[in-house]
Amino acid sequence: xxxxxxxxxxxxxxxxxxxxxxxxxxxxxxxxxxxxxxxxxxxxxxxxxxxxxxxxxxxxxxxxxxxxxxxxxxxxxxxx
Amino acid sequence: xxxxxxxxxxxxxxxxxxxxxxxxxxxxxxxxxxxxxxxxxxxxxxxxxxxxxxxxxxxxxxxxxxxxxxxxxxxxxxxxxxxxxxxxxxxxxxxxxxxxxxxxxxxxxxxxxxxxxxxxxxxxxxxxxxxxxxxxxxxxxxxxxxxxxxxxxxxxxxxxxxxxxxxxxxxxxxxxxxxxxxxxxxxxxxxxxxxxxxxxxxxxxxxxxxxxxxxxxxxxxxxxxxxxxxxxxxxxxxxxxxxxxxxxxxxxxxxxxxxxxxxxxxxxxxxxxxxxxxxxxxxxxxxxxxxxxxxxxxxxxxxxxxxxxxxxxxxxxxxxxxxxxxxxxxxxxxxxxxxxxxxxxxxxxxxxxxxxxxxxxxxxxxxxxxxxxxxxxxxxxxxxxxxxxxxxxxxxxxxxxxxxxxxxxxxxxxxxxxxxxxxxxxxxxxxxxxxxxxxxxxxxxxxxxxxxxxxxxxxxxxxxxxxxxxxxxxxxxxxxxxxxxxxxxxxxxxxxxxxxxxxxxxxxxxxxxxxxxxxxxxxxxxxxxxxxxxxxxxxxxxxxxxxxxxxxxxxxxxxxxxxxxxxxxxxxxxxxxxxxxxxxxxxxxxxxxxxxxxxxxxxxxxxxxxxxxxxxxxxxxxxxx
Numbered sequence: 059x060x061x062x063x064x065x066x067x068x069x070x071x072x073x074x075x076x077x078x079x080x081x082x083x084x085x086x087x088x089x090x091x092x093x094x095x096x097x098x099x100x101x102x103x104x105x106x107x108x109x110x111x112x113x114x115x116x117x118x119x120x121x122x123x124x125x126x127x128x129x130x131x132x133x134x135x136x137x138x
Numbered sequence: 139x140x141x142x143x144x145x146x147x148x149x150x151x152x153x154x155x156x157x158x159x160x161x162x163x164x165x166x167x168x169x170x171x172x173x174x175x176x177x178x179x180x181x182x183x184x185x186x187x188x189x190x191x192x193x194x195x196x197x198x199x200x201x202x203x204x205x206x207x208x209x210x211x212x213x214x215x216x217x218x219x220x221x222x223x224x225x226x227x228x229x230x231x232x233x234x235x236x237x238x239x240x241x242x243x244x245x246x247x248x249x250x251x252x253x254x255x256x257x258x259x260x261x262x263x264x265x266x267x268x269x270x271x272x273x274x275x276x277x278x279x280x281x282x283x284x285x286x287x288x289x290x291x292x293x294x295x296x297x298x299x300x301x302x303x304x305x306x307x308x309x310x311x312x313x314x315x316x317x318x319x320x321x322x323x324x325x326x327x328x329x330x331x332x333x334x335x336x337x338x339x340x341x342x343x344x345x346x347x348x349x350x351x352x353x354x355x356x357x358x359x360x361x362x363x364x365x366x367x368x369x370x371x372x373x374x375x376x377x378x379x380x381x382x383x384x385x386x387x388x389x390x391x392x393x394x395x396x397x398x399x400x401x402x403x404x405x406x407x408x409x410x411x412x413x414x415x416x417x418x419x420x421x422x423x424x425x426x427x428x429x430x431x432x433x434x435x436x437x438x439x440x441x442x443x444x445x446x447x448x449x450x451x452x453x454x455x456x457x458x459x460x461x462x463x464x465x466x467x468x469x470x471x472x473x474x475x476x477x478x479x480x481x482x483x484x485x486x487x488x489x490x491x492x493x494x495x496x497x498x499x500x501x502x503x504x505x506x507x508x509x510x511x512x513x514x515x516x517x518x519x520x521x522x523x524x525x526x527x528x529x530x531x532x533x534x535x536x537x538x539x540x541x542x543x544x545x546x547x548x549x550x551x552x553x554x555x556x557x558x559x560x561x562x563x564x565x566x567x568x569x570x571x572x573x574x575x576x577x578x579x580x581x582x583x584x585x586x587x588x589x590x591x592x593x594x595x596x597x598x599x600x601x602x603x604x605x606x607x608x609x610x611x612x613x614x615x616x617x618x619x620x621x622x623x624x625x626x627x628x629x630x631x632x633x634x635x636x637x638x639x640x641x642x643x644x645x646x647x648x649x650x651x652x653x654x655x656x657x658x659x660x661x662x663x664x665x666x667x668x669x670x671x672x673x674x675x676x677x678x679x680x681x682x683x684x685x686x687x688x689x690x691x692x693x694x695x696x697x698x699x700x701x702x703x704x705x706x707x708x709x710x711x712x713x714x715x716x717x718x719x720x721x722x723x724x725x726x727x728x729x730x731x732x733x734x735x736x737x738x739x740x741x742x743x744x745x746x747x748x749x750x751x752x753x754x755x756x757x758x759x760x761x762x763x
Contacts, residue, residue: 070301077308084315091322100326100348106316113312117305120298127290134273134289 073116080109144169144205151176154185163192168199170232172207174215175199178238182215197235197254218242221271225264234261240268245285252283324351331372340378343371344389352376352399358388366391373399373428383408387415392458393423403432411440413448413486416467421453421490425460428452435469439479439508447479448486448515449508456485456492456514466498467530472506479508480515480550483530488514488521488554497563501530507538511550511587512563519591519631521554528559528600533566539573542609543580546587546618547600553623553631557594561585569606576650580604580611583618583662584642590623594636597763601643608650612662614694615640615676621665621697633667633709635660639762640672645679648686654735655680655687656694656727659716665697666708669745671760673715675752681721684737688727691716692746698729705729711745715758718750 087102143162148171150158169176177196180189215233216223222241226233236255239247248265255261262278269276273289290298319325324332331349334340337358343350344365351372359381367389377400380388388401396417403416413419414437416430430451439447448454451465465483473479480486483497497512512528514521528547536543544550547561561584569580581587584598598615612618620633638660646655656662659674674691682689690696692714699706716725725746728735749755 066297070297074304077305077312081308081311081315084312084319088315088318088322091319100332102316102319103325103327106312106325109312110309113305113309117302117309120302120305123290124295124298124302126287127295130273130287130289134270 069116073112076109076112080105144171147176148179148208148211151179151185151188152183154183154187156187156191159185159188160191166203167196168201168203170202170204171211172204173226173230173233174207174211175202175232175235177235178233179211181235181238181242181244182211182218197251202232222268225267231260234258234264236261237264237268240265243272243288245288249283249285256281324349328370331370343369347394355379357381361385362388365389366393367396368394368423370395370397371399372397375400377402379404386410386412387417387419387454389418391420391422392418392425392453395424395426396428397424397426399428401428401430403430403435405434405436406432407434407436409438409440410447410449413446413450413454415448415450415452415454415486416465417451418453420455420457421460421485422458424458425452425463427462429464430467431465432467432469435467435471437469437471439471439473445478449479449481450486451483452485454486455489456487457489459491459493460484460495461491462494464496464498466501467503468501469503470505471503471508471510473508481505481508481510482515482550483512483528484526485514487516487518488523488549489518490520491522491524492526493522493524495526497526497528497530499529499562503530503532505534507536507541507543508534509544509550509587510534511546511548512561513548513559515550517549517552517554517556517591519553523549523554523556524558526559528561528563531564531566531600533568535568535570537570537572539571539575540577541571542578543567543569544582544587544618546583546585547598548585548596550586551588551590552586552593553590555592555594556586556596557592558596559585560597561600563600564603565600566603567606569604569609571609572607572650576608578609580606580609580613581618581662582611582613584615584640585617585638587618589617589620589633589635589661591631592634592636593617593638594634596638598638598640599642601645604646604648604655606646606648606653606655608648608653610653611646611648611655611657612694613644613646613655613657614659614661614663615642615644615674616660616672618662620661620663620667622667633664634670635672636668636670637760637762638672639760640674640676641763643677643679644689646687647680651686653686655689657688658690658692658694658727660692660714662694663696664693664709667710669693669709669711669714671713673755673758673760675717675755677717678719678722682723682727684728688735688737689722690725690727691719691722691748692725692743694727695730695735696726696728698731700731705741707743711743713760714746715755715760716746716748717752717755718748 147162236251275286277284324330326332326348328349331351333353337356348369352374355377357379361384380403383406471481503510513526534543545565548559585596604611616638622629623631659676
């Protein structure tokens, strides 16, 4: 259990770092884009898809875990 | 002494001191510190080394030698047990190893160890209570213990909720930023191409494979000729103003898609010794809805290392598709120093498709010893020219000996297919060659000069004018010269002229008495093939005579064979309607066999019909415009 939590904490931290990096990267790309000085590279789109996928997977994992936990609590109360 | 040993044994478990434990455990394996057997204590204090070595032996013990329970054990157990303590309050029952494992949430070890407690109902009941306190269910299936997933603790729940909210926030921020970038720059995919605002971005785009679109007019003043473009460029109907004309083409090779673009050249004046194009040297991709304008194209062709020089509007060689394009150029081209040079509005050599294109009116091509056609110089075997319209007048002047000035309204030399195409422009050749030993012929065709393949559903409406001092002339409303395409004694294709119409004036004058003219309403010379469902309303300024002006309302000169006394043609005419001309009383101007020319004044040709008025011809099924 403790190991699982450590793993989850590490995962969350890594995703946080990725997101912050991407936010900075997107912000600078947005400024360049508004000033019409963009570099015309599709690297931004590729990174966007990767970040989006990671975030969506993380979100779904946590959401499903909480939903299942809620169902177990409900069952436990019904059993009482 | 014994008490000291028990204390040492207990301390060795806490310290996980396997050496001490090994020496002290002998004859004490069945010891139980109150309710806690040794193995339970090992699990309580996570004595991993001791568990690893002694667990199988200690787990098999069923009867215990109970001694005093140290208070420390109770307090330590109380912390770990939590609400499970109520199960053991006021009782002296042994707390088995499996119950300890269940209290410590070691579910995997519980399942593993259950084999040894399968038949112990009391232990199973206790396990049920322990797990129900933790919110989990247990059951036995096929002698295997099944335990449901544990509930998430409050601290874990907090962490999960923070993770959920922050990832949602990030998703929103990331999406908003990406939307801003998409709106201003594009993402480079087909549904969201990169947006080009500056010429620097344009040069970069041409060097990359991707999806691009223009967002403003651009001025190109940098030479960008070594580019192989393989992306997709949508001009969005903006204009490229080309200022730098130092190179002979804008793009070396296009294998991508260029569409919805206007290209404007102002003045182009230069000497060239290699092929020149206003857009690409070669096109193997698609060029759609592109308009090219050049108000002054003034070129001098000099002798080149390569065999021929092609001057083209869109591509010197096309194996792709050029669709719905327009060109408007005023071109004057000279060939000096024996340069072999050709100019066409669209393509030099066509192996692909050229369709729905227009050579715009108010354009012209004027050349000196440079052959020209509106759409293509050579239409190869796989070449397709469909629905193309020429409205640009083309003129060639020549005074060079051993030169055959050649002009056509659509294609100069055809080995492929030309269909549904129209020439509305005036075509003119002036040859002032008056050398004693003159060589060369004039070839002027309303649609095609030299035809070796199929021309169908084409219309020739522009005036055909030739002034030749000394050299012979072949001229026809559709083709100047039509014959078989022969390679190594094999006929690859034959000339087919099908469903075509001619409505123009043919005006030819030569000076020299042996400057023969072979001119026909449909074709100047016909060797073989088919001539089906055509009509000619062509009028002739000059009168037929059987010494020089071999004019025919249908054909100028026809190849024939003789079998006994009968004349046979290699071509098949059918359903051809010709307008009677008072100055041209015959359908075929002259016949040729083995280089001997004879007249055909009294020859009636099956398949040819001469009618006296335009109205009568219009009533025939072949007429269209």
